[in-house]
Amino acid sequence: MNPAGSLLSADNLHKSYGSTPALDGASFSIHPGEVVAVMGPSGSGKSTLLHCLAGIVTPDSGTITYAGRELSAMSDAERSALRRNEFGFVFQFGQLVPELTCVENVALPLRLSGTGRKDAERTARHWLERLEVDTVGAKRPGEVSGGQGQRVAVARALAASPKVVFADEPTGALDSLNGERVMELLTEAARSTNAAVVLVTHEARVAAYSDRDVTVRDGRARDPEHAV
Numbered sequence: 001m002n003p004a005g006s007l008l009s010a011d012n013l014h015k016s017y018g019s020t021p022a023l024d025g026a027s028f029s030i031h032p033g034e035v036v037a038v039m040g041p042s043g044s045g046k047s048t049l050l051h052c053l054a055g056i057v058t059p060d061s062g063t064i065t066y067a068g069r070e071l072s073a074m075s076d077a078e079r080s081a082l083r084r085n086e087f088g089f090v091f092q093f094g095q096l097v098p099e100l101t102c103v104e105n106v107a108l109p110l111r112l113s114g115t116g117r118k119d120a121e122r123t124a125r126h127w128l129e130r131l132e133v134d135t136v137g138a139k140r141p142g143e144v145s146g147g148q149g150q151r152v153a154v155a156r157a158l159a160a161s162p163k164v165v166f167a168d169e170p171t172g173a174l175d176s177l178n179g180e181r182v183m184e185l186l187t188e189a190a191r192s193t194n195a196a197v198v199l200v201t202h203e204a205r206v207a208a209y210s211d212r213d214v215t216v217r218d219g220r221a222r223d224p225e226h227a228v
């Protein structure tokens with residue numbers, strides 16, 4: 001089922017890797033502009049849930065609905081267009097392209113969805129400024145600090161105005177001061193553009209930036225908003 005008003009929802013997902021169940025009846029939903037923290041112990045299925053919601057991993061059973069459409073009913077090309085045009089991603093270690101400058105990294109999602117280089121780089125510079133790292137625009141990721149790199153990764157996730165930002169332990173590699181500032185900037189930026197954020201974290205201080213929490217245990221997400 002698809003809870004009323006939700007932008008993205010998952011219903012009763014199951015996913016196993018060989019004999020290891022990663023998801024065992026997980027349900028989840030998020031509204032436009034909402035920031036939801038997905039919490040739970042290591043190995044409980046948080047990243048698997050995020051990857052399923054983002055259309056990166058296909059569940060063995062269960063349904064995922066984005067803006068009224070089931071992901072499983074889309075072709076691979078449609079799902080990758082969805083990821084490119086509607087979703088933004090931030091991972092634990094940023095995962096920037098090492099050969100590109102920071103401006104080029106942030107401009108990349110825009111370039112991939114057809115924006116010209118000049119416009120894409122102008123938007124990229126704007127986002128680097130908002131994340132307070134405009135000074136590193138011309139550097140390559142190997143030449144910036146961990147905290148700066150993670151801000152660049154957040155700028156990249158937001159630059160193409162996604163409807164949903166998926167963040168998997170986005171501050172896991174940062175000290176607490178840097179982590180909190182990145183969370184502040186990420187949630188502020190998401191709220192100002194009405195992007196929903198699926199935020200995987202095991203840190204309570206990171207979850208404090210969310211509107212609500214969903215706990216995953218043994219592959220089961222307990223989402224009180226997802227009425228069954």
Ligand SMILES: Nc1ncnc2c1ncn2[C@@H]1O[C@H](COP(=O)(O)OP(=O)(O)OP(=O)(O)O)[C@@H](O)[C@H]1O
Nearest residue numbers: 017020021022040041042043044045046047048049
């Ligand atoms: N690609 C994979 N191949 C095999 N097993 C996997 C794979 N991905 C996840 N698993 C297994 O599925 C279960 C859930 O993993 P998942 O990565 O979703 O947990 P997590 O909650 O994100 O953990 P962490 O907090 O450590 O990142 C674990 O038992 C894990 O070993």
Ligand SMILES: [Mg+2]
Nearest residue numbers: 046047048168
């Ligand atoms: Mg994980």
